[in-house]
Amino acid sequence: MSESGGAAIVALVIMLALNAYALLAGADFGGGVWDLLATGKRREAQRQLIAQAMGPVWEANHVWLILVVVLLFTCFPPVFARLAIGLHIPLTLMLIGIVLRGSAFIFRSYEDRDDQVQRRWGRVFSIASLITPMLLGATVGAIASGRVTGHREGAGFAALYVAPWLTPFALSVGFFALCLFAYLAAVYLTVEAKEPGLREDFRIRALLAGIAVFASAGLSLLLSLHQSGAPLMSHGLTASRFALPVQLGTALAAITALGALWRRRYTLARVAAAAQVCFILWGWGLAQVPYLIPPDLTITTASALSGYTFGFWALIGAGVVLFIGAPLVNKLMHGVK
Amino acid sequence: MSDLLAARSQMAISLAFHIIFAMIGIAMPVLMVLAERRWIRTGDSVALDLAKRWAKGTAILFAVGAVSGTVLSFELGLLWPRFMEFAGPIIGMPFSLEGFAFFTEAIFLGVYLYGWKRVSPRVHLWAGILVAISGALSGIFVVIANAWMNAPTGLTMEAGRIIAVDPLAAMATPAAFPQALHMTLAAYAATGLAVAGVHALFLLRRRDSPFHRTALRIALTVGTPAAILMPISGDFNARFLARYQPAKLAAAESHFETGARAPLMIGGIPDVDQRVVCYGVKIPGLLSLLAFHDLDATVTGLDSIPRELWPPVAIAHFSFQIMVGLGSAMALVSLWAGWLLIRKRELGDRRWFLKALVVAAPMGFIATEAGWFLTEVGRQPWIIQGIMRTSEAVTPMPGLVVPMVSFTILYVLLTIAVSWVLYRQIVRSPA
Numbered sequence: 001m002s003e004s005g006g007a008a009i010v011a012l013v014i015m016l017a018l019n020a021y022a023l024l025a026g027a028d029f030g031g032g033v034w035d036l037l038a039t040g041k042r043r044e045a046q047r048q049l050i051a052q053a054m055g056p057v058w059e060a061n062h063v064w065l066i067l068v069v070v071l072l073f074t075c076f077p078p079v080f081a082r083l084a085i086g087l088h089i090p091l092t093l094m095l096i097g098i099v100l101r102g103s104a105f106i107f108r109s110y111e112d113r114d115d116q117v118q119r120r121w122g123r124v125f126s127i128a129s130l131i132t133p134m135l136l137g138a139t140v141g142a143i144a145s146g147r148v149t150g151h152r153e154g155a156g157f158a159a160l161y162v163a164p165w166l167t168p169f170a171l172s173v174g175f176f177a178l179c180l181f182a183y184l185a186a187v188y189l190t191v192e193a194k195e196p197g198l199r200e201d202f203r204i205r206a207l208l209a210g211i212a213v214f215a216s217a218g219l220s221l222l223l224s225l226h227q228s229g230a231p232l233m234s235h236g237l238t239a240s241r242f243a244l245p246v247q248l249g250t251a252l253a254a255i256t257a258l259g260a261l262w263r264r265r266y267t268l269a270r271v272a273a274a275a276q277v278c279f280i281l282w283g284w285g286l287a288q289v290p291y292l293i294p295p296d297l298t299i300t301t302a303s304a305l306s307g308y309t310f311g312f313w314a315l316i317g318a319g320v321v322l323f324i325g326a327p328l329v330n331k332l333m334h335g336v337k
Numbered sequence: 338m339s340d341l342l343a344a345r346s347q348m349a350i351s352l353a354f355h356i357i358f359a360m361i362g363i364a365m366p367v368l369m370v371l372a373e374r375r376w377i378r379t380g381d382s383v384a385l386d387l388a389k390r391w392a393k394g395t396a397i398l399f400a401v402g403a404v405s406g407t408v409l410s411f412e413l414g415l416l417w418p419r420f421m422e423f424a425g426p427i428i429g430m431p432f433s434l435e436g437f438a439f440f441t442e443a444i445f446l447g448v449y450l451y452g453w454k455r456v457s458p459r460v461h462l463w464a465g466i467l468v469a470i471s472g473a474l475s476g477i478f479v480v481i482a483n484a485w486m487n488a489p490t491g492l493t494m495e496a497g498r499i500i501a502v503d504p505l506a507a508m509a510t511p512a513a514f515p516q517a518l519h520m521t522l523a524a525y526a527a528t529g530l531a532v533a534g535v536h537a538l539f540l541l542r543r544r545d546s547p548f549h550r551t552a553l554r555i556a557l558t559v560g561t562p563a564a565i566l567m568p569i570s571g572d573f574n575a576r577f578l579a580r581y582q583p584a585k586l587a588a589a590e591s592h593f594e595t596g597a598r599a600p601l602m603i604g605g606i607p608d609v610d611q612r613v614v615c616y617g618v619k620i621p622g623l624l625s626l627l628a629f630h631d632l633d634a635t636v637t638g639l640d641s642i643p644r645e646l647w648p649p650v651a652i653a654h655f656s657f658q659i660m661v662g663l664g665s666a667m668a669l670v671s672l673w674a675g676w677l678l679i680r681k682r683e684l685g686d687r688r689w690f691l692k693a694l695v696v697a698a699p700m701g702f703i704a705t706e707a708g709w710f711l712t713e714v715g716r717q718p719w720i721i722q723g724i725m726r727t728s729e730a731v732t733p734m735p736g737l738v739v740p741m742v743s744f745t746i747l748y749v750l751l752t753i754a755v756s757w758v759l760y761r762q763i764v765r766s767p768a
Contacts, residue, residue: 062407063440069410070436073421074429081422084414088734095411096747102404103751106397107758151733161734304426 032129236287527701529560534698
C-alpha cells in the first residue's frame with residue numbers, strides 16, 4: 001500500500017473516531033445541558049433519566065478521544081505538536097471540563113444519600129458540560145479557519161496562543177457544537193424516556209434545540225464568509241464538489257429528524273438526528289481535505305509513515321476492531337441494562 | 338518557578354495521582370473475582386456481599402482513574418509536544434494497545450456491575466476475569482511505553498533525525514520485562530495489603546466478623562505472594578539499571594566512586610558537592626553483587642559521568658531508600674502471614690499481626706510513588722535516555738505555572754471528594 005494511501009486510511013479512522021465521539025460522548029455532554037435546564041414539575045424525573053441513560057458507558061466514551069490523540073501523534077506528529085502548542089489553552093480548559101464532568105458524575109451516581117451534596121455535584125456536572133463542547137467546537141473552528149499556523153517570529157503570547165481560537169468564527173462553532181450535542185441528547189432521551197410526560201418534555205426540548213442548531217449553523221457559515229473568517233470552510237461548504245451532497249444530506253437528515261419529532265416517531269428521529277450529526281462532521285472534514293491543519297499541513301506532508309513495518313498496521317487493525325467490537329459490546333451492554 | 342520545572346511538576350502530580358487509581362483498578366478486579374468464585378463454590382453469602390461491595394468501590398476508583406488517564410494522555414502533548422512529535426510514532430503502538438485494553442476493561446466492568454441478575458453466574462464470573470486480565474494488560478502496555486524512554490530501541494537515527502522505526506522492536510526494549518513485571522506485582526502487592534489493612538482495622542474492633550475475616554483472607558491471597566516476589570523483580574530492575582542506566586543506579590545508591598566490589602549504601606544523606614554520603618551504612622561488595630551478581634564487577638559511579646548529566650542525586654537516593662525500605666517491610670509482613678498460614682493459625686485472631694497489617698496498609702502506594710520518582714527523576718536530564726533531554730521536549734508556551742497550579746488544585750479537590758465518597762461507602766460496611 002502506498003504511503004499516501006496509508007496516511008489517508010489513518011485520517012479516515014481519525015474521522016470515524018471523532019464521529020463516534022460526537023455521537024456517544026456528545027450526547028453525554030448534551031445530557032448535562034438538559035440537567036442544568038431541567039424545569040417544570042418533572043424536573044427531578046428529567047435529571048434521573050439523564051443520569052440513568054448515561055450510566056456505565058460514560059467511562060468508555062473517553063477512549064474515542066484518546067484514540068484520536070494516539071493516532072495523531074503516531075501517524076501525524078507535526079499536526080499533533082502544532083495543535084498541542086498553539087491550542088494549549090482551549091485544550092487545557094476542555095480537559096478541565098472533562099475532569100469536572102466525569103468526577104461530578106461519578107460522585108453523584110455513587111452517593112447514595114439524597115442531599116445537598118447531590119445538588120452541588122449536579123451543578124458542577126452541568127456547568128462543566130457546557131465548557132467542553134464549546135471549547136471542542138472552538139478548537140475545530142480554529143483549525144478550520146486556518147489560523148493555527150505554528151511558530152512565527154516576533155509574535156507575542158496573544159497572537160500565538162489566544163488569537164487562533166478566540167475569533168468570532170471559532171466561538172460560533174463552539175456554540176454550534178453545544179447546540180448540536182444538546183439536540184442529540186434531547187432526541188436520545190425521547191427514546192429512553194418511558195413515561196409519556198417525560199417524553200413530551202424532551203420532545204419540546206429536541207425541537208427547540210433543533211432550531212438552535214439551524215440558527216447557529218447559519219451564523220457560523222455567515223462568519224466563515226467574513227473576511228477574517230474561514231475561507232477554506234466557506235469554500236468547502238458552498239462551492240466544492242462535496243458541498244452539494246453534504247448539504248443535501250444534512251438538510252434531509254435534519255428535516256427527517258424534526259418531522260419525526262413533530263410526529264412523535266422517536267426512533268426514526270434518533271436515527272435521523274445521528275445521521276445529521278454525521279453529515280455535519282463529515283461536511284467539515286470534506287471541506288478541509290486534504291488539509292489536516294490548513295493552510296499548510298496536509299495528510300501527505302504531515303504523515304510519519306515512511307519506513308514503518310508491519311507493526312504499524314497492527315495499530316490500524318486495532319482501531320478497526322474497535323469499531324466493529326465496540327458497537328457489538330455496546331449492544332450487549334444495552335441488553336444487559 | 339521556571340517553565341520547565343512547572344511542566345515537570347505538573348506531569349509528576351498528574352502521574353502520582355493517576356497511578357494510585359490505576360493500581361487499584363488492576364488489582365481490585367482480582368479480589369472481587371476471588372470473592373465471587375468463593376461464593377459460587379461454597380455458597381458463602383458473605384463472599385457474595387464482598388464481591389458486590391468491592392465491585393462498587395472498584396467502579397468509583399476505576400472511573401476516577403479513567404478521568405485522570407485522559408488528562409495524562411492530553412498532558413503528554415500539552416506539556417511535551419516536542420517529545421511526542423519525535424517519539425509519537427514509536428510509542429504509538431503500546432499506547433493504542435493500552436487504550437484497547439482499557440476499553441475492554443471498561444465494557445466488561447459495566448457487564449459485571451450491572452449484569453448480576455441478567456447473565457448466568459458463569460458468564461458473570463468470566464466478565465470479571467476479563468476485567469482483571471485487560472486491566473493488567475493495559476498497565477503492562479503503558480509501562481512498556483515508559484520503558485522505551487529508559488532504553489530506547491527500534492529506531493535508526495542519522496544526523497539527529499529518525500530515518501527508520503520498528504515499533505515492535507521498540508516494545509521489545511530490555512527495560513520492558515523488568516519494569517512491567519515490577520509494576521504489575523506492585524499493583525497487586527500494594528492494593529492487596531492496603532485492603533487487608535483496612536479489614537484488619539475492622540477486625541481489631543470486632544473480632545467476630547465473617548465479612549472482614551473473609552475479606553482479609555482474599556486480600557492477603559493477592560497481596561502477599563506479590564509482595565514476596567517484588568524483591569526478585571526489583572533485582573531484575575537493578576541489574577537492568579547497572580547495564581543500561583548506570584547514572585540512575587549511581588544516583589539511587591549515591592555511589593560516587595566507580596570501582597569493583599562496590600559497597601551497598603543503606604540510608605544516609607548524600608552530599609553532592611563533597612561527593613560523600615553522611616550517616617549511611619556501607620555493606621562492602623554488596624552493590625556489585627546485586628547489580629551484576631558478581632562480587633568483582635565494576636559498578637559505575639557518578640565520577641564517570643559528566644557533572645551536567647547527573648540526575649538529582651538526593652531525590653533519587655531518598656526515593657530509592659524509601660521504596661526498598663517499605664517494600665522490604667511489606668515482604669516481611671507477607672512472610673509472617675505465610676508463616677501463620679503454614680502453622681494453621683487463624684489470621685483474624687492474631688492481634689499483633691493485624692496491627693502490622695494496619696501499619697503496612699499504605700506502604701505499597703508510598704513505595705510505588707517513591708519508585709516512580711526514582712525512575713523518572715533518575716533519568717534526568719534525559720527524557721529519552723541518551724537521545725533527547727527533557728529541556729528540549731517541553732512546550733515553548735510560557736506561563737506554565739498557571740496550568741500547573743490549576744491542575745494541582747483540581748487534583749486536591751478530587752482527592753478530597755474521592756476520600757469522602759469512599760469513607761462513606763466503607764463506614765457503611767456491615768458488622
